[in-house]
Amino acid sequence: MNTPGRLALVAGSGDLVPQAIAAARDAGWEIRVLALHPRADLDSEAPFQIKVSRPDQVLREIRRFKATHVCAVGGMHMSDRERETFAEFAGDKGSAAKGDSKLSQLGATLLKMLGLPFIGVHEIVSDLLAPQGQIGAIPAEDELLRTAEFAFSAARRAGALDLGQALVAAGARIIATEDIGGTDELLARCRAFRERGLIGDGRGHLVLAKTSKPGQPLHVDLPAIGKNTVALAQMVGIEAIVVETGRTLLIGREELIAAADAAGIALIGVAAQDD
Amino acid sequence: MNTPGRLALVAGSGDLVPQAIAAARDAGWEIRVLALHPRADLDSEAPFQIKVSRPDQVLREIRRFKATHVCAVGGMHMSDRERETFAEFAGDKGSAAKGDSKLSQLGATLLKMLGLPFIGVHEIVSDLLAPQGQIGAIPAEDELLRTAEFAFSAARRAGALDLGQALVAAGARIIATEDIGGTDELLARCRAFRERGLIGDGRGHLVLAKTSKPGQPLHVDLPAIGKNTVALAQMVGIEAIVVETGRTLLIGREELIAAADAAGIALIGVAAQDD
Numbered sequence: 001m002n003t004p005g006r007l008a009l010v011a012g013s014g015d016l017v018p019q020a021i022a023a024a025r026d027a028g029w030e031i032r033v034l035a036l037h038p039r040a041d042l043d044s045e046a047p048f049q050i051k052v053s054r055p056d057q058v059l060r061e062i063r064r065f066k067a068t069h070v071c072a073v074g075g076m077h078m079s080d081r082e083r084e085t086f087a088e089f090a091g092d093k094g095s096a097a098k099g100d101s102k103l104s105q106l107g108a109t110l111l112k113m114l115g116l117p118f119i120g121v122h123e124i125v126s127d128l129l130a131p132q133g134q135i136g137a138i139p140a141e142d143e144l145l146r147t148a149e150f151a152f153s154a155a156r157r158a159g160a161l162d163l164g165q166a167l168v169a170a171g172a173r174i175i176a177t178e179d180i181g182g183t184d185e186l187l188a189r190c191r192a193f194r195e196r197g198l199i200g201d202g203r204g205h206l207v208l209a210k211t212s213k214p215g216q217p218l219h220v221d222l223p224a225i226g227k228n229t230v231a232l233a234q235m236v237g238i239e240a241i242v243v244e245t246g247r248t249l250l251i252g253r254e255e256l257i258a259a260a261d262a263a264g265i266a267l268i269g270v271a272a273q274d275d
Numbered sequence: 276m277n278t279p280g281r282l283a284l285v286a287g288s289g290d291l292v293p294q295a296i297a298a299a300r301d302a303g304w305e306i307r308v309l310a311l312h313p314r315a316d317l318d319s320e321a322p323f324q325i326k327v328s329r330p331d332q333v334l335r336e337i338r339r340f341k342a343t344h345v346c347a348v349g350g351m352h353m354s355d356r357e358r359e360t361f362a363e364f365a366g367d368k369g370s371a372a373k374g375d376s377k378l379s380q381l382g383a384t385l386l387k388m389l390g391l392p393f394i395g396v397h398e399i400v401s402d403l404l405a406p407q408g409q410i411g412a413i414p415a416e417d418e419l420l421r422t423a424e425f426a427f428s429a430a431r432r433a434g435a436l437d438l439g440q441a442l443v444a445a446g447a448r449i450i451a452t453e454d455i456g457g458t459d460e461l462l463a464r465c466r467a468f469r470e471r472g473l474i475g476d477g478r479g480h481l482v483l484a485k486t487s488k489p490g491q492p493l494h495v496d497l498p499a500i501g502k503n504t505v506a507l508a509q510m511v512g513i514e515a516i517v518v519e520t521g522r523t524l525l526i527g528r529e530e531l532i533a534a535a536d537a538a539g540i541a542l543i544g545v546a547a548q549d550d
Contacts, residue, residue: 080445080477096422096446096479147371154436161429163449170355171371174438179451180473181464189456189464198455202355204371 004028005068007124008061008116010050011035011042012074015226016121016251020073021045023125032065034058036076052082055089059114070111072220073121075182076100099162101216108217120218122249130248135267136257140240144205144266147171148242151209152270159213165223168236171204183210183225187232200237208233211244214274218247226251227259234263245269279303280343282399283336283391285325286310286317287349290501291396291526295348296320298400307340309333311351327357330364334389345386347495348396350457351375374437376491383492395494397524405523410542411535415515419480419541422446423517426484427545434488440498443511446479458485458500462507475512483508486519489549493522501526502534509538520544 007029011017018041024031035047048061062070078086083097090106092098098106108118122129134140140148151169155177158167164178168190175193178186187208194200210223225243233241241260243250248269250256260267282304286292293316299306310322323336337345353361358372365381367373373381383393397404409415415423426444430452433442439453443465450468453461462483469475485498500518508516516535518525523544525531535542 077473079472080448080474080479083448084446084477084479094447097448097477098446099448102447157436158433158438158452161432161449161452163433163452171359171373172369172377173355173358173372173374174436174454176454176456177433177436177438177452179449179464180468181451189454193455197354198352199355202359202372204355204359 004030006030006032006066008032008034008065008067008070010070010072011039011047012072012076013037013039014074014224014251015228016224016249017042017074019251020071020121020125027124029124032061032067034061052078053085055086055110059110062114062116067116069119070116071119071121071124072107076221078103100221101162101213104217104220107220118217118220120220120222122222128249128251128253129246130243130250130269132245132269132271135250135269136265137261138264138266140266140268144207144240145268147205147207148209148240148268149270151207152211152242152244153273155209155211156214156272156274159211159216162213165213166208166210168206168208168238170199170206171202173204175199183229184232187229187236190236191232194236205240206236206238207240207242208238209242210248211272212247214272222247222249224249224251225256227255230256230259230263230265233265238265240266240268242268242270245271247272281305281307281341283307283309283340283342283345285345285347286314286322287347287351288312288314289349289499289526290503291499291524292317292349294526295346295396295400302399304399307336307342309336311349327353328360330361330385334385337389337391342391344394345391346394346396346399347382351496352455353378375496376437376488379492379495382495393492393494395497397497402528403524403526404521405518405525405544407520407544407546410525410544411532411540413536413539413541415541415543419482419515420543422480422482423484423515423543424545426482427486427517427519428548430484430486431489431547431549434486434491437488440488441483441485443481443483443513445474445481446477448479450474458504459507462504462511465511466507469511480515481511481513482515482517483513484517485523486547487522489547497522497524499524499526500531502530505531505534505538505540508540513540515541515543517543517545520546522547
């Protein structure tokens with residue numbers, strides 16, 4: 001855990017953002033919010049509105065605030081042009097747009113030049129990372145556990161493409177992987193497959209796996225699940241959600257676990273074996 | 276090219292099916308159509324309607340017709356239960372649903388037991404496979420070609436998951452991979468990303484890559500593109516479609532190439548390097 005200082009918090013989308021702000025303030029951090037996307041629930045923070053086309057302004061604001069640490073929280077959605085502008089500014093030679101992991105590495109490089117450390121949201125909001133094994137009240141029987149392990153390993157392999165962090169499997173069959181649309185859209189797609197009768201009528205269990213990408217910087221964009229993930233998963237007929245031990249954020253931990261228990265969904269923490 | 280005999284043709288969805296039937300008949304084959312999905316345009320064939328839950332009936336019909344060869348053409352959409360039933364019937368020990376490549380291997384095993392060869396649709400419909408290099412009238416400049424090669428290689432790696440055969444990249448960034456919904460749905464998804472401003476505004480080119488999966492049996496489910504693929508790709512803003520040389524079916528070759536030329540989309544054949 002870091003000693004509280006002055007935190008420049010780059011805010012994306014999702015429920016984790018207000019939670020992280022509150023927790024960091026409780027822990028004694030001075031906070032300046034820099035918002036990547038406009039969001040009404042942060043109005044009271046009077047956030048600095050980031051223009052991705054002007055990374056220089058963002059750096060100036062971070063300096064002006066005299067930040068001692070920088071942290072990025074929540075979903076980040078950037079267009080190809082925004083990615084290219086950012087990559088160029090960070091001194092990347094290639095002119096093409098980059099995937100999220102590559103972009104995070106560039107961001108870390110940029111802050112290093114400023115002499116500022118990037119810290120992970122899990123270093124601010126304690127008790128947020130998924131533990132090993134059964135997390136909620138619902139146990140996973142042997143066969144469900146085997147499917148969960150298959151899905152988890154497949155998600156790591158898909159993550160190596162720097163595409164997405166989540167994947168849905170039915171038994172030994174991979175149904176779909178997350179893409180730039182994110183996990184909620186992945187689950188909406190699987191729900192449509194179910195409604196069309198393509199998945200979920202077999203003996204093979206449906207499982208959602210969520211992991212970090214091999215080699216991704218862990219101070220940004222950690223995989224995260226919340227009670228909203230559980231609600232969408234339930235509509236797909238998913239029986240277990242498997243996440244990476246120590247590297248997945250459980251957003252609103254108690255509510256999340258209560259929702260999974262109520263839905264009869266097993267929550268499982270698994271360690272990545274391929275590091 | 277096989278000597279024409281008696282062909283049991285398992286018909287899935289898509290434009291390739293009537294084309295393959297006509298071409299096979301022109302080449303002198305006697306044909307019995309077995310339809311996986313009902314489709315009105317095959318009514319004149321009075322197809323045998325496959326119940327995936329009764330593979331025994333399908334085999335009986337193939338025997339009754341005294342087929343000398345079996346061929347599968349078009350898109351196959353099966354539910355988890357159908358996959359499990361089929362896998363069990365083919366003697367597969369595992370009880371969980373299987374991906375398409377695994378299922379194809381099981382199908383080939385089954386026919387081998389009957390003493391019947393599975394043949395590929397490209398052995399019936401000649402001149403259908405993608406050649407090497409520039410296919411249409413639109414050349415690919417250096418940078419577009421680099422993106423195409425990146426996308427192609429990424430599609431092969433994604434295919435190793437036995438998920439889908441297609442992938443869209445924007446510059447050095449993977450946007451989305453095909454899943455059990457198929458290529459048309461992949462392109463519809465990318466169109467939505469474009470409308471939301473997430474892709475296509477950068478200097479990086481948008482490319483659709485389509486390849487076979489590493490290790491997939493090549494007598495079934497060869498990747499295919501047609502003029503419909505081109506129309507959907509154009510709506511996404513795709514500048515090049517890269518396909519696997521010798522292993523991708525060009526459906527309605529002349530119309531397809533004319534459509535790509537009219538849309539200003541480069542068609543490129545690339546050989547897989549990882550076999």
